[in-house]
Amino acid sequence: MQSRWHKRQEVVLYGPETRPAPFLWSEELRTGHDAIDRQHQDLYASFRGVSQLLEVPEVNVKYWFGMVMRNTEEYVLTHFADEEQLMAERHYPDHHLHKGLHVEIVATLHKHQAVIKQLTTAAEQIAEARSLLDFLNDWLNTHVMVDDKNFVEFMNRESVHRPSAV
Amino acid sequence: MPEINLYRSNTRQTLFVWREGLHIGHEPIDRQHQDIYEALLGVSLLLKMPDVNVGYWLGMVSRKVEEYVQTHFQEEERLMAVVGYPDLLAHRRTHQHFVETFQQHKDRIARLTTAEEKLAEAHGLMDLLNGWFDTEVLLHDRDLVDFINNRKT
Numbered sequence: 001m002q003s004r005w006h007k008r009q010e011v012v013l014y015g016p017e018t019r020p021a022p023f024l025w026s027e028e029l030r031t032g033h034d035a036i037d038r039q040h041q042d043l044y045a046s047f048r049g050v051s052q053l054l055e056v057p058e059v060n061v062k063y064w065f066g067m068v069m070r071n072t073e074e075y076v077l078t079h080f081a082d083e084e085q086l087m088a089e090r091h092y093p094d095h096h097l098h099k100g101l102h103v104e105i106v107a108t109l110h111k112h113q114a115v116i117k118q119l120t121t122a123a124e125q126i127a128e129a130r131s132l133l134d135f136l137n138d139w140l141n142t143h144v145m146v147d148d149k150n151f152v153e154f155m156n157r158e159s160v161h162r163p164s165a166v
Numbered sequence: 167m168p169e170i171n172l173y174r175s176n177t178r179q180t181l182f183v184w185r186e187g188l189h190i191g192h193e194p195i196d197r198q199h200q201d202i203y204e205a206l207l208g209v210s211l212l213l214k215m216p217d218v219n220v221g222y223w224l225g226m227v228s229r230k231v232e233e234y235v236q237t238h239f240q241e242e243e244r245l246m247a248v249v250g251y252p253d254l255l256a257h258r259r260t261h262q263h264f265v266e267t268f269q270q271h272k273d274r275i276a277r278l279t280t281a282e283e284k285l286a287e288a289h290g291l292m293d294l295l296n297g298w299f300d301t302e303v304l305l306h307d308r309d310l311v312d313f314i315n316n317r318k319t
Contacts, residue, residue, distance in 0.1 A: 021217075024217060025217075025219070041219065041222070042219075042222055044219075045219035045222035045223070046222065048217075048219075049208070049212050049222075049223065052211075052212060052215055053208050053211065053212065056211055058180065058183065058207065058211075059204075059207065059208055059211070060204050063201075063204045063205075064204075064208055067205070
């Protein structure tokens with residue numbers, strides 16, 4: 001049977017007219033796994049905050065962007081690790097593919113951070129930060145709505161056969 | 167030490183705006199003040215925006231303030247002891263009072279159940295913090311730095 005994973009690349013979540021505000025949490029992002037959903041909500045709140053603050057002239061963009069990136073690192077260490085541990089415990093067949101996506105996004109974030117660090121003017125930093133946040137918004141929506149939901153659905157299906165599992 | 171109480175600030179203004187008058191001329195203290203003002207300015211602006219996740223940003227305020235208490239207050243109190251600052255005990259009491267008041271507000275917010283109630287209380291907390299930081303920096307910390315500078319001359 002073909003893995004659900006292979007259909008991932010074909011998914012188009014939104015047309016331009018239905019695209020929600022950046023990093024706005026909505027019920028359709030809920031996977032149904034409380035711990036994962038709570039961590040997702042925090043990440044959305046953090047990125048939404050920084051994307052809103054980029055538009056406010058009084059705010060020090062470098063400070064806020066740096067802070068959100070540090071939060072993201074923290075998130076990567078906890079959320080990705082929690083999720084990957086859960087996948088290993090449940091013998092999720094797409095575990096390594098899902099983990100590969102995590103590795104890939106971390107590398108992308110590091111690359112963008114290095115670019116932003118080298119920029120000297122606020123205007124350049126804001127432009128680069130906007131571009132990274134646009135990319136992250138699309139990546140995160142797809143990841144949560146497709147990849148993470150696939151994993152939670154897998155856990156739910158498995159739980160039917162293993163009622164004692166948490 | 168001046169006894170002026172500036173606890174309540176003007177809520178119509180943007181809170182935590184850093185301005186030159188807040189520089190007290192002691193580089194490490196100024197840096198720590200600027201850092202906390204930047205963080206609290208951002209959160210106070212976000213709390214006025216639609217669909218804000220109040221719980222998340224209050225959590226961030228709590229972490230930043232607790233980190234500030236752990237580092238800034240302790241460093242300042244150590245500095246006061248080293249230079250023989252005569253108002254050390256009074257200044258330390260303002261720190262302790264701040265820690266207690268902040269905790270009371272956090273506890274009150276934790277007991278609230280709706281996002282609307284939490285948001286209203288969060289605005290009150292940011293207003294209180296703004297007044298407290300302005301008072302602390304403009305009066306108490308400046309008094310300490312003036313004492314250090316006069317001692318050198």
